[in-house]
Every structure is written in structure tokens, then in C-alpha cells.
Amino acid sequence: MNWYGFFSVLRREMKRFWSIKRQTILGPLLETFLYISVFGAALGSRIDTLDGHSYINYIIPGLLLMAIAMNSYANNSASLLQQKMMHAIDDQLTSPVSNTSLLAAFTLGGFFRASIITCIAFVTASFLTDLPVVYPLLTIVSLAACGLFFASVGVLVGLLAKSFDNISFYQIFIIQPLIFLGGIFYSTSLLSGPFQTLTHINPIFYMINTVRHGMLGTSDVNPWISLPVIILAAMAVVTVNLILFKKGYRLRG
Amino acid sequence: MKKSGKLALDIKALEKTYGSGTHALRGIDLQVREGEFLGLLGPNGAGKSTLIHSIMGLVMPSGGTAKVFGHDVVADYQEARKLCGLAPQEPNLDWFLTVEETLDFHGGYYGMRKAERKTRISELLEAFSLTEKRNVNGRELSGGMKRRVVIARALMHKPKLLILDEPTAGVDVELRLELWHYMQKLNKEGTTIVLTTHYIEEAEQLCNRIALINQGQIIDDGTPIELKKRFKKKTLEDVYLTVTGREELTREAKLA
Numbered sequence: 001m002n003w004y005g006f007f008s009v010l011r012r013e014m015k016r017f018w019s020i021k022r023q024t025i026l027g028p029l030l031e032t033f034l035y036i037s038v039f040g041a042a043l044g045s046r047i048d049t050l051d052g053h054s055y056i057n058y059i060i061p062g063l064l065l066m067a068i069a070m071n072s073y074a075n076n077s078a079s080l081l082q083q084k085m086m087h088a089i090d091d092q093l094t095s096p097v098s099n100t101s102l103l104a105a106f107t108l109g110g111f112f113r114a115s116i117i118t119c120i121a122f123v124t125a126s127f128l129t130d131l132p133v134v135y136p137l138l139t140i141v142s143l144a145a146c147g148l149f150f151a152s153v154g155v156l157v158g159l160l161a162k163s164f165d166n167i168s169f170y171q172i173f174i175i176q177p178l179i180f181l182g183g184i185f186y187s188t189s190l191l192s193g194p195f196q197t198l199t200h201i202n203p204i205f206y207m208i209n210t211v212r213h214g215m216l217g218t219s220d221v222n223p224w225i226s227l228p229v230i231i232l233a234a235m236a237v238v239t240v241n242l243i244l245f246k247k248g249y250r251l252r253g
Numbered sequence: 254m255k256k257s258g259k260l261a262l263d264i265k266a267l268e269k270t271y272g273s274g275t276h277a278l279r280g281i282d283l284q285v286r287e288g289e290f291l292g293l294l295g296p297n298g299a300g301k302s303t304l305i306h307s308i309m310g311l312v313m314p315s316g317g318t319a320k321v322f323g324h325d326v327v328a329d330y331q332e333a334r335k336l337c338g339l340a341p342q343e344p345n346l347d348w349f350l351t352v353e354e355t356l357d358f359h360g361g362y363y364g365m366r367k368a369e370r371k372t373r374i375s376e377l378l379e380a381f382s383l384t385e386k387r388n389v390n391g392r393e394l395s396g397g398m399k400r401r402v403v404i405a406r407a408l409m410h411k412p413k414l415l416i417l418d419e420p421t422a423g424v425d426v427e428l429r430l431e432l433w434h435y436m437q438k439l440n441k442e443g444t445t446i447v448l449t450t451h452y453i454e455e456a457e458q459l460c461n462r463i464a465l466i467n468q469g470q471i472i473d474d475g476t477p478i479e480l481k482k483r484f485k486k487k488t489l490e491d492v493y494l495t496v497t498g499r500e501e502l503t504r505e506a507k508l509a
Contacts, residue, residue, distance in 0.1 A: 002331070002364050004361050004362075004363075004364040004365065004366070005361065005362045005363070005364055007361070008358050008360075008361025008362050009362065011358070011361070012347070012349075012350075012358050015349060015350070015354070016349045019349050020349075082348075083347075086345060086346075086347070086348060087341070087343065087345035088345050088346065088347040088348070090311055090339075090341060090345055091345065091347070091358075091359060091362070091406070092362060093310060093311060094309040094310055094311060094334060094337070094339050095334060095359070095362035095363060096330075096331040096332070096334045096335045096362070096363060096364070097362050098331060247313075248310075248313050252310060252311055252312060252313050253269075253271065253303075253306065253311060253312040253313065
């Protein structure tokens with residue numbers, strides 16, 4: 001294993017997002033903070049409790065999930081497409097770094113960026129409210145599994161995409177609506193029958209509720225079923241990516 | 254550099270057919286001995302870049318084999334790539350990296366340790382007159398400077414086989430001569446070089462063997478003198494025009 005090679009590609013990925021940190025770190029942080037302040041602190045003060053928790057505490061797990069998901073995806077899809085477009089990726093593709101190491105480094109690049117944002121958002125949120133973390137291990141593992149899933153989806157879309165329009169399409173028309181309709185801001189118990197059913201077929205609903213269960217100790221799903229499913233889903237996308245990297249799909253002619 | 258008996262590059266029946274149906278390589282056979290300076294001459298679309306990209310792993314061959322110092326470029330790609338350095342036709346510098354970082358990251362990809370990278374970077378910055386530009390971002394450099402960085406990057410890990418894809422295309426005379434001297438020096442020190450170029454005089458001046466490629470096939474190869482004799486032409490340019498099917502443009506045809 002060429003560890004130096006792997007760490008160099010990973011270092012390059014981190015260098016990329018760090019060199020434009022206003023856009024990649026500060027922007028998403030501000031966005032998360034605004035959600036917490038507006039929906040949680042301002043509007044939330046008008047709502048009594050939801051499933052026995054204050055409204056601000058109820059929405060924070062979902063907002064953390066949204067931070068890790070959106071940033072993992074955005075980083076990896078954009079970085080890979082950008083490198084393909086400027087052909088800078090050729091320097092890595094012609095090097096002795098293995099396909100597996102390349103994939104791991106590209107995936108972890110976005111995962112680390114999203115983890116930094118999520119950690120800072122968590123610390124900031126804990127200053128605003130008395131934030132409980134009932135099952136710390138479940139919280140960390142579920143956030144990490146969701147982050148890995150979206151980081152891998154980002155790599156996959158970055159591979160398939162031919163333009164930034166493709167990347168935005170998946171983000172604006174698929175990922176973002178699924179996250180918003182997955183129950184960040186409300187409990188499914190508030191929805192009528194058909195909408196409840198629709199929410200239950202949204203995979204992100206299970207992700208949000210697994211993280212929520214880790215932090216609040218209660219949720220709309222059984223985390224011991226949803227967590228393994230999230231991990232399996234992440235592994236499935238990783239496997240697809242690995243096959244595509246080994247084939248050189250859209251990377252090598 | 255005296256050629257050894259060892260094969261630096263051994264290509265047999267190499268084929269590449271793209272998804273669009275284009276046959277870019279049609280059974281290429283080519284051997285390059287260690288220490289040779291081989292020129293690959295051919296018109297646009299002849300298959301030069303596809304051949305180079307197949308060796309470097311940017312293109313997956315459809316058939317045949319290519320070996321670098323005995324290592325198959327597909328089955329044993331990590332070992333094969335350790336021994337190769339590529340300076341591509343277009344300066345593909347990373348927008349987010351300075352000149353120094355470009356060399357540093359490249360060295361890292363090849364498993365070089367930090368101290369080793371630091372020493373090598375200083376050597377190359379000096380050799381390519383880039384020391385003052387070390388902290389400048391790649392995208393802010395002039396075309397000539399970018400070209401220097403791309404060649405320096407290809408040499409960072411001290412490859413035994415250096416592949417230069419039209420390294421002097423579009424550069425001024427001064428830089429072209431500088432690069433010629435540097436390539437000759439490298440070859441004398443033992444680096445095997447494969448050079449693709451459109452400049453006939455460049456191939457004649459630098460290379461001890463020339464392979465003529467057209468429509469995805471190696472038409473012939475030999476020293477410039479051998480090729481002129483074989484094609485019964487006075488200049489290498491006329492040999493090239495004959496091979497590429499443009500005999501009407503040769504000096505002899507014009508005089509007739």
C-alpha cells in the first residue's frame with residue numbers, strides 16, 4: 001500500500017476546500033446557524049414541545065444531518081468534476097496510487113469537510129440550548145454513516161457528471177427536497193395518512209430519525225434497524241464507486 | 254547515453270477502439286531500449302496521444318500489451334507507473350496549488366518522503382528557473398512557465414522513462430532551446446525518452462531513433478539516416494510527408 005500516495009491525494013482534497021474556506025466552511029456554517037436561529041430559537045419559542053422535546057432540540061439532529069449530507073455531497077461532486085474538467089486529475093490517474101486509494105481519498109475529502117462543519121455546528125448549537133446526547137455512540141456512528149453515504153454519492157455524481165448543471169440538478173431537485181421532506185422540522189405524527197406513508201418511503205427520513213434517536217433518545221424509527229440499513233446503503237454506493245474506479249469509467253478513456 | 258539491451262518499453266499488438274467506433278490504435282508494435290531517445294512523429298489524429306495515454310493509464314487498451322521495464326501497464330500498473338513520467342501536451346496544472354505544492358503533491362503520489370521531496374523540489378525549481386515563482390499559483394503563470402512546471406513535475410520522482418507529449422509546442426525559441434538542452438542532458442544521464450513532436454527538425458536534432466505513426470499504426474522506424482535511405486528521400490520532412498500520404502508536398506514533387 002502506497003500510504004504516502006493515499007495521504008497526498010487526501011491532503012490535496014483538503015487543501016482544495018481549505019483554500020476556499022469562505023465558500024466551503026464558513027458559508028455552510030452560517031447557513032446551519034441561521035436555520036437553528038430562525039426555526040429553532042425564533043419560531044420554536046412559539047411551539048410548546050414536539051414528542052416531548054423543545055422545538056429547537058427537536059430540529060437540531062436533522063440540521064446536523066443536513067450539514068453532513070449536503071457538504072459531503074457538494075464537496076466531492078464538485079471537486080471530482082472540477083479536476084476532470086481541468087485535467088488536473090490526470091496527474092493522480094497516471095501515478096502509482098491505486099484505484100482503491102484514489103477512491104478512498106476522494107471520498108474522505110468531502111467527509112472531513114462535512115465533519116468539520118457538523119462538529120462546529122454542534123458546538124455552536126450547544127451554546128444556544130441545553131442539547132442532550134442520550135446515546136453518543138449512536139449519534140456519532142449514524143452521522144458518520146450518513147456522511148459516508150453522501151460523500152460516496154458525491155463521488156458517484158462527480159464521476160457521472162459532465163457539467164456543474166448535472167451536479168446542481170441532483171442537489172436541488174433530489175437531495176434537498178428529500179432532506180426537507182424527511183422530517184427535519186416536523187414529526188410524522190403531525191401528518192395525515194397519505195403524507196405519513198410518503199414520508200416513510202423517503203430514505204432520508206430514517207437517517208434523520210436515527211440521528212435524532214441518538215441525541216434525544218426517542219424518534220419515529222427503530223435505530224437498530226435503520227442504522228444497519230444506512231451502513232449497508234453506504235457500503236453499496238462505495239462498492240459501485242470502486243467498480244467504476246477500477247474500470248476507469250469517465251476517468252480513463 | 255549508450256543504449257543497453259534492456260527494453261524500457263515493449264508494446265505488442267496494442268489496440269484501442271473507442272466507444273464511438275474510432276480505431277485509434279491498430280496493432281501497434283514498438284520497442285524502446287533503455288537509454289534511447291525515441292521520437293514519435295505523425296500527423297494530428299495519427300494516434301500519438303492515444304498511444305502515450307495507453308502507456309500511462311489514461312486510456313484503457315482494447316487489446317495487446319504494453320510493458321514498462323517488464324511491468325505490464327494494466328496488470329502491474331503501479332510498478333509500471335512508478336518508472337514513468339509524463340509531461341502532457343496541455344499544461345494541466347491544479348488551480349488550487351502553487352508551483353512548489355504542485356511538485357510536492359506529485360512527489361507524494363509517488364511515495365517520496367518529505368525530506369526527499371524538499372531536496373528534489375529545490376533542484377527542479379533551480380533547473381527550470383522557477384525558484385522565484387515557487388509560491389505563485391499555477392493558473393497565474395504564463396504559457397511558457399506552465400510548460401516548465403509540467404516538465405519539472407514529470408521529473409519530480411526521477412522516472413527512468415520520460416514521455417514528453419509535444420513539449421515545445423507554442424513555446425518561444427529561447428525556451429525551446431533550453432528544453433532541448435535539458436532533454437539531451439537527461440538522456441545522457443540515463444533517462445529513456447519518448448518524445449512526440451510536430452517539429453521534424455526537433456526530432457532529427459534530439460532523437461537517435463524515430464518511429465513514424467499514421468492512422469493508428471507504426472509505419473516504420475529507424476535512425477533519421479536509415480529512414481531517408483529506406484524511403485529514398487533527401488530530408489526527413491519528405492519521408493514524413495510520404496508516410497502521411499502528402500507526397501505532393503515534398504520538395505522533389507514541387508521541383509518536378
